[in-house]
Amino acid sequence: MTKLNEFYIHTISEPRPYPVSFLRDNEVYPILINGVVNPNGPTLSIVTAVRDKTSAPLALVYAYLNPFRSELFVPGYLREGQLAVHFPEQILAALKPFSVFSSGSPTLCIAAGYVDALDIRYLYGRLFANYAGVRNVFEMLNRFPGNPWDRVSEEMQAALGSLTGNLIKQPDNAGEPMNDDEMNALLDIVLDSEHTKTELPAFAYAWKGSIDQQRECNNNELADSAFQYDDFVPLLAHLLDSSGYESV
Numbered sequence: 001m002t003k004l005n006e007f008y009i010h011t012i013s014e015p016r017p018y019p020v021s022f023l024r025d026n027e028v029y030p031i032l033i034n035g036v037v038n039p040n041g042p043t044l045s046i047v048t049a050v051r052d053k054t055s056a057p058l059a060l061v062y063a064y065l066n067p068f069r070s071e072l073f074v075p076g077y078l079r080e081g082q083l084a085v086h087f088p089e090q091i092l093a094a095l096k097p098f099s100v101f102s103s104g105s106p107t108l109c110i111a112a113g114y115v116d117a118l119d120i121r122y123l124y125g126r127l128f129a130n131y132a133g134v135r136n137v138f139e140m141l142n143r144f145p146g147n148p149w150d151r152v153s154e155e156m157q158a159a160l161g162s163l164t165g166n167l168i169k170q171p172d173n174a175g176e177p178m179n180d181d182e183m184n185a186l187l188d189i190v191l192d193s194e195h196t197k198t199e200l201p202a203f204a205y206a207w208k209g210s211i212d213q214q215r216e217c218n219n220n221e222l223a224d225s226a227f228q229y230d231d232f233v234p235l236l237a238h239l240l241d242s243s244g245y246e247s248v
Helices: 087-098 117-128 134-143 148-164 180-190 193-216 220-225 229-243
Strands: 007-018 027-036 043-051 058-065 071-080 108-111
Touching: 007 058, 007 087, 027 117, 027 229, 043 229, 058 087, 071 087, 087 117, 108 117, 108 193, 108 229, 117 180, 134 148, 134 180, 148 193, 193 220, 193 229
Parallel strands: none
Antiparallel strands: 007 071, 027 043, 027 108, 043 058, 058 071
16 A cells, blocks of 8 residues: 655645545545534545546645535645655645634544554644644543444534523533643544444434435525535545445
8 A cells, every 4th residue: 555655745825626526536545534423514524645637646635525515625746755844744734724623523533544553643633632622522432432323412402502501511621732641542532443433324324414404494405405415425435445444
């Protein structure tokens, strides 16, 4: 398997938007695949190298896929050779315009073999640190091990409470940054294969459910224009297969 850290990243001045079909129609070498499991707005974020059908070098791609809004950008290209800057730091620098994880923390995290495992942990750790509520996510994962269904149910109750004024009390240290031991414990959970086996079905269910919910609320125009479940699943399968993920 090709190791992407045998390349260096040449960033461009302004990330270029591409259609989401750029992922579907080309060979992909995933680096990070992660999902926010939320029945209101499940979102899959992808960082991957893509080889298209032209003579262009490997493109570094950042994309986020949501039933109601999906975008894809190329912030740079991978070229053969090495830089003094550690490869994960080059990836983080290329991702800086996108504020990855700043608005939500994924609980579905998949790593491929194209980047060394320690570098993947480093990347996820740095990205998790961008999210102010990561300590709450860590606490919820510990309270509901292998059980995304009850975890998400409580999250939805908390979201409803914030609208009605019936707030659920948060731990006193909820807003404090995670220390190294806590971050490593979080990474141990989300990168565990058994954990992933429970998060993937919950994510797929949330994707379909978010569209169905719009139909139930008579928002048919929004539901009809959504990234339909039957179109999304083949793309997800392409990404997972390319990453080497095995469900059993």
